[in-house]
Amino acid sequence: MFEVLFGWVSDYTLRTVALGSATLGVVSGVLGSFALLRRQSLLGDALSHAALPGIAAAFLLTHSKAPLVLILGAGIAAWLGALLINGVVSTTRIKTDAAMGVVLSVFFGAGVVLLTYIQRLPDAGKAGLDKFLFGQAAALLGRDVVAMALLSAAVLLTVGLTWKELKLLTFDPGFAASLGFPVRALEAMLTTLLVVAIVIGLQAVGVVLMSALVVAPAAAARQWTDRFGVMVLISAVVGAFAGVAGALLSSTVERLPTGPTIVLMAITIVMISMLFAPHRGLLVRTVQERRNRRRLRSDVLLMDLYVLSLQHEGDHPHTSEAITAMRPEVTDVRPSLEALEERRLVARKDDGWVITDPGREVAQRLVAREESPEAELAEVLSEGEA
Amino acid sequence: MTVYEWEIVVVGMVVATACALPGTFLVLRRMSLMSDAITHTVLLGIVLAFFIVEDLSSPLLIVGAAAVGLLTVYLVELLKRSGLVAEDAAIGLVFPFLFSIAVILITRYAGQVHLDTDAVLLGEIALAPQERFAPAGLDLGPRAAWVMGLILLGNAAFILTFFKELKLATFDPGLAAALGFSPGALHLVLMIFVSVTAVGAFDAVGSILVVALMIGPPTAALLLTDKLGKMLTLSISLAVGSAPAGYLLARQLDVSIAGSMATVIGAAFVACFLFAPQRGLLAIVRRRARQRWEFAQKMLTAHLFNHEGLQEQEVESRLEHIDASLGWEPEFRSQVISRATRAGLLSQQNGSLALTDRGRDFARKALVH
Numbered sequence: 106m107f108e109v110l111f112g113w114v115s116d117y118t119l120r121t122v123a124l125g126s127a128t129l130g131v132v133s134g135v136l137g138s139f140a141l142l143r144r145q146s147l148l149g150d151a152l153s154h155a156a157l158p159g160i161a162a163a164f165l166l167t168h169s170k171a172p173l174v175l176i177l178g179a180g181i182a183a184w185l186g187a188l189l190i191n192g193v194v195s196t197t198r199i200k201t202d203a204a205m206g207v208v209l210s211v212f213f214g215a216g217v218v219l220l221t222y223i224q225r226l227p228d229a230g231k232a233g234l235d236k237f238l239f240g241q242a243a244a245l246l247g248r249d250v251v252a253m254a255l256l257s258a259a260v261l262l263t264v265g266l267t268w269k270e271l272k273l274l275t276f277d278p279g280f281a282a283s284l285g286f287p288v289r290a291l292e293a294m295l296t297t298l299l300v301v302a303i304v305i306g307l308q309a310v311g312v313v314l315m316s317a318l319v320v321a322p323a324a325a326a327r328q329w330t331d332r333f334g335v336m337v338l339i340s341a342v343v344g345a346f347a348g349v350a351g352a353l354l355s356s357t358v359e360r361l362p363t364g365p366t367i368v369l370m371a372i373t374i375v376m377i378s379m380l381f382a383p384h385r386g387l388l389v390r391t392v393q394e395r396r397n398r399r400r401l402r403s404d405v406l407l408m409d410l411y412v413l414s415l416q417h418e419g420d421h422p423h424t425s426e427a428i429t430a431m432r433p434e435v436t437d438v439r440p441s442l443e444a445l446e447e448r449r450l451v452a453r454k455d456d457g458w459v460i461t462d463p464g465r466e467v468a469q470r471l472v473a474r475e476e477s478p479e480a481e482l483a484e485v486l487s488e489g490e491a
Numbered sequence: 492m493t494v495y496e497w498e499i500v501v502v503g504m505v506v507a508t509a510c511a512l513p514g515t516f517l518v519l520r521r522m523s524l525m526s527d528a529i530t531h532t533v534l535l536g537i538v539l540a541f542f543i544v545e546d547l548s549s550p551l552l553i554v555g556a557a558a559v560g561l562l563t564v565y566l567v568e569l570l571k572r573s574g575l576v577a578e579d580a581a582i583g584l585v586f587p588f589l590f591s592i593a594v595i596l597i598t599r600y601a602g603q604v605h606l607d608t609d610a611v612l613l614g615e616i617a618l619a620p621q622e623r624f625a626p627a628g629l630d631l632g633p634r635a636a637w638v639m640g641l642i643l644l645g646n647a648a649f650i651l652t653f654f655k656e657l658k659l660a661t662f663d664p665g666l667a668a669a670l671g672f673s674p675g676a677l678h679l680v681l682m683i684f685v686s687v688t689a690v691g692a693f694d695a696v697g698s699i700l701v702v703a704l705m706i707g708p709p710t711a712a713l714l715l716t717d718k719l720g721k722m723l724t725l726s727i728s729l730a731v732g733s734a735p736a737g738y739l740l741a742r743q744l745d746v747s748i749a750g751s752m753a754t755v756i757g758a759a760f761v762a763c764f765l766f767a768p769q770r771g772l773l774a775i776v777r778r779r780a781r782q783r784w785e786f787a788q789k790m791l792t793a794h795l796f797n798h799e800g801l802q803e804q805e806v807e808s809r810l811e812h813i814d815a816s817l818g819w820e821p822e823f824r825s826q827v828i829s830r831a832t833r834a835g836l837l838s839q840q841n842g843s844l845a846l847t848d849r850g851r852d853f854a855r856k857a858l859v860h
């Protein structure tokens with residue numbers, strides 16, 4: 106009977122943890138997409154660190170550890186941090202990176218001051234605030250998840266309602282302003298939404314690594330698509346998956362901190378995406394580059410053979426040594442020649458190689474293209490149409 | 492203060508100065524957040540080096556940490572060059588990745604590594620004087636002060652030797668490259684110094700304070716001066732001052748010293764942001780207000796001057812008419828007039844304005860410029 110009960114409790118805990126992590130993954134994935142494309146990836150880093158004094162101050166003022174109270178405090182502090190960064194950058198010559206560095210470290214330092222102050226207090230309920238440094242998904246309770254879900258719903262609803270405006274703001278703020286959109290208000294709203302996304306995750310992931318959960322899902326999603334809507338969807342799915350997988354893993358394996366585990370999950374997905382995504386992926390790009398290089402090399406050889414054939418009567422064969430001599434930069438011409446032979450553009454004769462009639466035709470086109478860039482352009486365009 | 496307390500403050504001052512030197516160039520090169528990245532990732536180097544030598548005081552730990560610091564720079568550069576993500580996202584991916592690995596390693600092998608993730612982030616400078624530098628039994632003070640002193644000397648030597656080159660590569664990398672200095676190589680060397688400084692410093696004060704010390708003082712100094720040399724000396728003064736001030740604050744409230752130093756730096760930055768002589772918020776607001784009134788007075792005198800001695804002078808100098816032709820609210824107009832009258836630019840008689848000689852001069856100048 107104990108076993109059954111234990112199984113049910115642990116199952117319930119895991120379910121709570123998984124739900125909470127999925128929620129924060131979705132929200133940070135969605136908001137991260139905006140941040141990534143607006144080149145504000147590190148704003149998440151600055152704001153999550155800046156949230157720390159808010160958590161401590163909220164506890165000091167209310168002596169409550171209710172998630173909504175702490176989240177509210179964190180949100181206010183992070184929002185003040187954003188305000189300060191914005192104010193400093195827009196009025197002085199200090200650049201964004203330095204403003205973020207100052208806000209990040211000073212707010213965090215002030216947060217540490219408050220935390221150490223709280224630790225000296227003779228108060229029984231103070232324990233657990235330092236969980237906010239690296240997060241502890243296993244400590245998520247049902248009411249925490251309800252609070253997270255409510256906030257997330259509000260964030261996603263806002264994004265949905267202002268989707269068109271936010272999209273325009275992300276891609277062309279100047280155009281948005283010229284159309285009469287309230288660009289500054291929209292920017293402030295987007296920053297506020299980012300702050301909410303960050304504070305939702307603080308309990309599970311912690312202030313130190315929350316920024317990665319903003320950047321990573323979006324960076325992974327970016328590799329798979331060029332469409333913003335699709336990117337946001339993929340990003341949300343990646344965020345949710347990394348959140349659930351990381352949280353469950355750290356809840357079941359002993360001594361595996363939640364924040365770092367979730368972050369490693371997300372970044373592993375980023376690495377896979379960067380390697381294997383179609384079009385943008387490094388693997389596809391390498392294969393394509395190699396294919397282009399091979400094609401270019403055989404094109405050059407075909408033109409060489411064509412030029413040689415013009416200097417001789419009939420089908421005079423040329424040894425591969427002679428062909429190599431024309432192109433000292435190509436070390437081994439045989440693979441290219443064999444590739445051309447396969448396409449029936451060249452043929453073997455005696456101990457050498459000759460160009461065939463179809464080969465001559467292709468070579469003539471290549472030469473014409475090389476001599477006249479306009480012809481090349483026309484050809485490329487007609488190929489595109491075909 | 493006791494000797495022990497003085498030693499804490501001295502360690503703080505040495506660390507702060509050592510950080511402010513390379514930090515100045517990070518801020519000017521717009522790479523401030525690389526300090527954030529490096530201070531986090533050096534932890535991985537320390538952990539890995541510890542697994543090899545199994546000794547927390549081995550100098551190899553510094554080598555390992557500096558190596559991972561450079562790896563961070565390299566990976567960020569690699570990601571940026573691949574074109575898959577922008578630079579900020581590259582930083583935002585690389586450092587959480589390496590840092591997460593380090594935190595997980597520490598947590599899993601906590602029994603063997605006497606490293607605590609909290610201590611890594613926050614440091615414990617209060618413990619710094621406990622480790623002594625005592626060659627042949629002669630106590631020469633805290634070890635951290637000597638280690639950081641050495642790093643400080645290295646930083647100072649580097650910056651003094653390559654001051655010209657660093658200046659050129661920072662403000663005009665294109666020209667530096669054209670003149671045959673390699674901005675890339677200089678960048679790399681600077682990053683080595685940042686990494687080594689971060690390692691040495693974070694042992695004493697924790698990674699977040701390293702960021703505060705590297706970025707805070709130079710950013711505040713940037714609001715006070717236009718000269719690189721002056722910016723360096725101001726950064727150093729601010730950094731040095733933050734140590735005793737932070738310590739006193741921490742002692743008063745019985746809280747984290749590193750956090751207090753960061754808070755003091757933050758307060759100094761906010762003070763500069765608000766009150767800096769020319770670039771502070773207050774100075775900007777006052778300058779804008781002054782310019783607004785000055786411009787209004789120029790408009791008014793120029794308007795009167797243009798119609799002086801002409802038929803319409805009588806009409807154009809009437810108060811109601813000025814509102815119409817300059818598009819002013821009556822309240823604003825009367826404020827401008829009272830300011831201009833006080834400045835001796837014009838006189839007012841039964842609802843009509845007349846320029847004084849000074850007002851005429853003022854208008855002439857306004858029209859020429």
